Amino acid sequence: MKTELRSFEVRLAGTEQEPRLIGYAAVFGQDSAGLPFVEKVRPGAFKTSLESGQDILALVDHDRGKVIGRISNQTLSLREDDKGLLVEIKPNLETTFGSDVVASVKRGDLKNMSIGFVCQKDEWKNDIREIIAADLKEVSIVSMPAYSGTTIQKRNQEGKNMDLNERELRQKLAQAKEKQSALLEKKELTEEERGQQLELAKEIRTLETELASFKPEPKQAAPAVILSAGQDEQRTAFVNYLRGKSYDTRAMIVGTATAGGYLAPDSFLAEVVRKLNELVVMRQVARTITISAASVKIPRLTDSVTAAWTDEATAIAPSQPAFDQVTFTPHKLAALTLVSNELLGDSAVAVESLLAQLFAEKIAEVEDLAFFKGNVTGQPKGIMTEAGITRIPTAATDVISADEIIALYDALPPAYRASATWVMNPATMGAIRGIKDPPLYQYLLISNMVGDTPNTIFGRPVLLSGNMDTIAAGKDVILFGNLARSYYIVDRLGLEVQRSVDRYFEQDITAFRAIKRVDAKLVLADACRILKMKT
Incomplete structure (x- = not known):
């Protein structure tokens, strides 16, 4: 049977002041393409979902950070007619991405719609799947229709067109994991049972490797398209995976295929x-951006417009702003932690929270050092290694004076002072704690004794980091500026987690590995200043 690309066209209507995006997010009875099977949507499939009154989102490229409409504020209208699911969106032109999507639709760069849903009921006939009822989650304006690439579709196909050998392997894997879970639940194991546990671990690893050969080449999917069971089911499956118990693979989101891990649920x-x-x-002061792509380019102002007093009948000197681009490519950051099997088997222990704490501590230690001093390929560029930031020199190699701190404050352009932050080593703060402003003989550093309120200098908060240099000849010791304007941290969406029972089997320990991707760079050097000790 010939299939056609599942492409639902969107068009622009309304006025320039109040544009509307109109199109069909699903067409009833139309064959899908791009799936390992043919799929159709039956008329009325979304009826129950639409009548439930739940808040459905309108997004750009399935990015939940780019909401252009929603049911709850009446900027998104959805209804089923004879043709399919008709969508009408009233985008917010006060947002950059809202204006961009209108311009892109108008020019034809974006001309398709896609949907994200969870199938509630379907029917199979001659390898053709018909969606009878679906829980609609979101609709998106996309450059290419994402519907044919949604993970839920691939997962729902499991068990239908599956090769017989793959069925047998999956059954053996499930049986092996059940036996492994039964052993893990025992408080003490005999020597024979420990041997069985080792053999089961090897068998599970072998079966998973063989099953991987049946999987097609993975396609990258946008975050909102990765729709599985609900968040509760995802979390339950993830916790069971962490504990080594049986879990529903349909409720898990597969990470990098070669690694064999799973993406942690949103709650984790x-x-x-x-x-x-x-x-x-x-992370407390810099700007943080989350992306789903492999990289992102952010414009950076390198030369601004100038102004000057000009005599009458004298030519005005022309000037124009100049920009370049900063490319952020998140780097791989891996953390490995060990947890005893006895602890994992204790149902009273919140294993999800425990691992979140352990991973966060290990990742934080490496991240913070890179954000300040990273200067190696394959990691973020540290702000203190940037030569483009203006340095204010001290007169001595081992002492900081009140005038030098005042000079550092005055060197920062006034536009950035209102949201500026001081960052220094705890030892440096200790050294300047007794410095007084000579005219008024008041301490420059004001200590706040109430709650978690930070100390301040000239009304701006002081943050402490052990990754800042201490006072010594030639060292950069104090950073002052609006770091939300000057330094960007870009996180790649998702955290991949994998467990291994083999590596530390003799010690009755399970190893957990987490992989996240992050990059960071200086974007605006003029928004910060550094105090540098005399060489």
């Missing part, structure tokens, strides 16, 4: 990120 990732924000000093 959010907890790791929250702890990183607490532990990594630079």
